[in-house]
Each structure stands twice: as structure tokens, then as C-alpha cells.
Amino acid sequence: MSKASGPSFVLELPLVVNPHENRVLSARFEAGRQLYNAVLGEALRRLDLMKQSRIWAAARKMPKGPPKSAVQKARAAEFSRIARTVGFTDYDLQRYATQCKNACWMGDHLDAHATQKIGTRAFRSAQRYQFRTGGRPRFKPRWKALESMEGKSNATGLRWREDHLEWGKLHLQAFFDHKDKYGVQTFALQCPVKYCRLLRRTIRGKTVWHVQLIMAGVPKWKDKNPIRAGKTSIDIGPSTIAVVSETDAFLEKFCAKVPDLQKAIRRMQRAMDRSRRASNPDNYNRDGTIRKPEKGERLQWVFTQGYLRLRSRLKELHRRLAAYRRAEHGHLANRVITTGDTVMAEKLSYEAFQRMFGRSIRDRAPGGFMNHLRRKAASAGGEVVEFPTRTTQLSQSCQCGEVVKKPLSLRWHDCSCGVHAQRDLYSAYLGLHVQKECGGWRLDTESAREGWCAAESLLEKAVSGTVQAANGRPLPASLGIRARDRAVLSRRCNGAEEDPGCCSHAAVMGMARAGKTSASTTKTPRL
Numbered sequence: 001m002s003k004a005s006g007p008s009f010v011l012e013l014p015l016v017v018n019p020h021e022n023r024v025l026s027a028r029f030e031a032g033r034q035l036y037n038a039v040l041g042e043a044l045r046r047l048d049l050m051k052q053s054r055i056w057a058a059a060r061k062m063p064k065g066p067p068k069s070a071v072q073k074a075r076a077a078e079f080s081r082i083a084r085t086v087g088f089t090d091y092d093l094q095r096y097a098t099q100c101k102n103a104c105w106m107g108d109h110l111d112a113h114a115t116q117k118i119g120t121r122a123f124r125s126a127q128r129y130q131f132r133t134g135g136r137p138r139f140k141p142r143w144k145a146l147e148s149m150e151g152k153s154n155a156t157g158l159r160w161r162e163d164h165l166e167w168g169k170l171h172l173q174a175f176f177d178h179k180d181k182y183g184v185q186t187f188a189l190q191c192p193v194k195y196c197r198l199l200r201r202t203i204r205g206k207t208v209w210h211v212q213l214i215m216a217g218v219p220k221w222k223d224k225n226p227i228r229a230g231k232t233s234i235d236i237g238p239s240t241i242a243v244v245s246e247t248d249a250f251l252e253k254f255c256a257k258v259p260d261l262q263k264a265i266r267r268m269q270r271a272m273d274r275s276r277r278a279s280n281p282d283n284y285n286r287d288g289t290i291r292k293p294e295k296g297e298r299l300q301w302v303f304t305q306g307y308l309r310l311r312s313r314l315k316e317l318h319r320r321l322a323a324y325r326r327a328e329h330g331h332l333a334n335r336v337i338t339t340g341d342t343v344m345a346e347k348l349s350y351e352a353f354q355r356m357f358g359r360s361i362r363d364r365a366p367g368g369f370m371n372h373l374r375r376k377a378a379s380a381g382g383e384v385v386e387f388p389t390r391t392t393q394l395s396q397s398c399q400c401g402e403v404v405k406k407p408l409s410l411r412w413h414d415c416s417c418g419v420h421a422q423r424d425l426y427s428a429y430l431g432l433h434v435q436k437e438c439g440g441w442r443l444d445t446e447s448a449r450e451g452w453c454a455a456e457s458l459l460e461k462a463v464s465g466t467v468q469a470a471n472g473r474p475l476p477a478s479l480g481i482r483a484r485d486r487a488v489l490s491r492r493c494n495g496a497e498e499d500p501g502c503c504s505h506a507a508v509m510g511m512a513r514a515g516k517t518s519a520s521t522t523k524t525p526r527l
Helices: 020-053 054-059 070-086 090-102 112-130 184-189 262-279 304-341 350-356 360-364 365-377 423-430 446-470 483-495 505-512
Strands: 008-016 149-150 159-161 164-167 170-175 191-202 206-216 231-236 241-247 249-253 342-346 383-388 412-414 421-422 435-437 442-443
Touching: 008 184, 020 054, 020 070, 020 090, 020 149, 020 170, 020 191, 020 206, 054 149, 054 241, 070 365, 090 112, 112 149, 159 191, 164 191, 170 206, 184 365, 231 365, 231 423, 241 304, 241 421, 241 423, 241 446, 249 446, 262 304, 304 360, 304 365, 342 423, 350 365, 360 365, 365 383, 412 423, 412 505, 421 423, 421 446, 423 442, 423 446
Parallel strands: 231 342, 342 383
Antiparallel strands: 008 170, 008 206, 149 191, 159 164, 164 170, 191 206, 231 241, 241 249, 412 421, 435 442
């Protein structure tokens, strides 16, 4: 079955691998690593030759035009013609990979389909560098081997047969979840397999193997996460996320269960740096910077056994972070879809987030969450609609039409028209009323004013629920709730026997303002 025919999803299963099969698979992955380096080197060589040619310089001087215009299409066609002339295409590099494989010992370990996919992988890495969507690709050293290999179809090479994976003479038995509480695995195994991907992971110093089955169709949606048809809006930040729909709203710490390993990672990185400097003193200048090699020279690095142990421990920490982050992204995406299958969100630059907030973005990855949310929404029959921030300005706008620029330190929206709300929640609420017009995306202030009466109580409940859910744990400063005020609100909530909404939004907002009202004298108004 063709890989491009219709939607697909992934089912991952662990494999039972004995020591002999582990050695055979390791040899094949080593052959794949060396073949990838060879094809990547050839791809970069052809790319450099193409950029140095005169016809390439002439093509760059061709006039540009808007996307999909005749001028732009002619320019793109000329670049494609030059790439075909030089041999910088996917099929040319697949052919080169096959020639390399057949000319040496790699032919005893790799099949035709795996070889072609390795050639495609090297070509796409070089192509991203060509289009400036990625840096110059690096060769894979021995200690950083390939982590996956895949086939092109389920007919030959890597292929799935009933309950096991076949690759040449290897028959690798899969380990199934016999409980299968929600029937996800049983449903997936009934779908046709497009192709297979073999994964190698290192978990706590041990090598484990998994197979990913790319199935045709859409995955089964768990019954515990019912899909609700409707519109929901999210406001995502580096440490918090606010979600507002027509019937529900919540505000919480973004990826709250991801452990804070920043100190451990930093200490390990400093220990690795000390070890590297001690074992390679000739590679550093007196001021501590790395020495620039002379012409024709290449710096030689010596890594001690202690350094290698630290590197493996650091890799394990990053693996743990990725596993926690992936699980949190899945839970949060399911929760958002249950409030509405059409998700409205601002189109943000997560690269700018990385420059501004650094390690916080590394640990939580809001851009990765948005990709996960798009896939979840598509499998649920919905979509994620992103609108620009330049024309909407939700964090600066009010439903009365007033636009006031507010600093990031101001976490509460307080307008003269009588609207008082937590800033992130209010931005998410306004996102429900963003509509696309002829001139672009605009905020419909009239519909926002009409729906505010019903939404105000939802935002109040979301704020009080956030305070109660903290249960003594520290809250992000971006919520705008001080520790002293939160303690007062928690005591009031714990002492109430009725609905937790007793901590009204007005009380929280009054405490969270710029310290004008004391928490001990603020009274909780009735709802």
C-alpha cells in the first residue's frame, strides 16, 4: 500500500530480542550509519557544486514574484532543472546509496528498501540546509548511531506478519498488552499496515528495541475522552496554559508533571566540561576558549571513561524529560479536544520563546505540543485554527474595543468598562470571538460583549480551581497570585462546604492587584 494514500497512525510495540538478534541488529544499524554518512557527504558535495555553478548564479538573478505566480513558478522550475542536472535529487541519491551498498560489506546487512530510505533521509537533511530551514547537517559518529530504520512498504524488507516482525532471516516477536483496557491495540491491529519502522532506544543503559507500525486509517479514540463538537480557544505561554470554551475553562501550569531537572543537567554538564578540559589541555587557550585550529589541522579530542559515563547519564536525563513531556502533551491535548474539536490559537513564534525563556521552553516544548494538538484534532475530525497576533492583539485588547499595551508583569486585565479578569484566561476568551474577514483576522467585540455574562463565571471558577489544585505547591508567577493571597484563598476554600466557586474572581483579582488592597482586609463577595 502506498504511504501517501489516505490518513495513517502509529502503533508502537516492544520487541523480544535475544543477545544474538541484538548483535545482528546492531551490525545492521552500524551499516546504516556508515551508509548515511557516505550519502550525506555526496549530497553536500553536489549541493556545493550546484551553488558554485554559473547557471545557479544566473537563476538567482531571476525576478521573484508572489507565491504560485507565473514568475515564481518559472524561477522554481529553473532551480529544479539545475538540481536534476547536477544529480541533487531524491532518486539520484537513492541510486548512489544502492551503489555504495552493493560495492562493499554493507550489502550483506541492508536490503534495497532500507538503503533507499537512508538515501532519502540524507537528501532531506541536505535539502533543509539548502532551503535554510535547518543548519548544515552533521555526520553521525559511532557513539551517536542511527536510532531508527524503516522500509517503504510491508511487502519486503522490514515487514509485519501477524504477531512478529521479519527482516531477512530475523523473526522478532512483539510483546502485546493483553489487558488492552481501552481496546486501542486490538483496533489498530485490525487495520492494514503501510510500512514498518524499527527503533533502537537506550533506557537506563540498556538497549531496547521497538517496532512502529504505520497503519492506514485513523486511530481509535478512547471512551474516557469524549469529543465535543464546538469551538475552544487556548492561550499558551512558556509556563502556563489557559483554555476557554463555551461550557468550560481552566488555567494551569503548562506540563506540570514534567520534573525540574535543570540543576542536575547543569551540574552534569559542568562536570563533563571539567573532564574534557583536563584531558585535552592543548585544545584550549589561556582564557579558556577552544583553540582555533591552524590551516590543515584538526583538533583531536580524548574522552575518558568518566566522561563517557557522564555523557550516558546526561542522555538518560534528557530521555526522561522527553518521555514526561510526551505524556503530558498527550494528556493536555486530549483535555483540550474534550472541550471543543475546533481549537482557536494565536500563531506564535516558538523560536522567539526559546531565545527569551531558554530552559523552560526546552523542558516543556510548546511548539511540540501544538504539533501534537494538530494531529489529535485532525484524528477527532476537527482542526486547529491559528490567527496572527499583529491584527488581533488579544493580550492588549478589551471587549469594549479599547487597546492598551500592557507589560508582561501585569497579569490581570482591568478595564474602565468594568471587565476584570486574569490576563491569560481573558485572552483565551477573546480568541473564541476572532473571525476571518475580507481584510484578515479581526476580533468581533460585539459578540465578545454578548457572551461575557456567561463566560465571567467560568473564568472565576477557573481561577479559584487553580488555587485549590495547587494544594500548597508553588504557582508560576505568571498567574499573578501571590503566595500570601493564595494561602488566604486556600483557607477560605477549604473551610467552605458549598461550591468551590466561593473564592470569587473578584476576591482573587483584588488580592492580585499591585498591592493596593491587603489580603487580610479583602472580603469575598457573594456570587
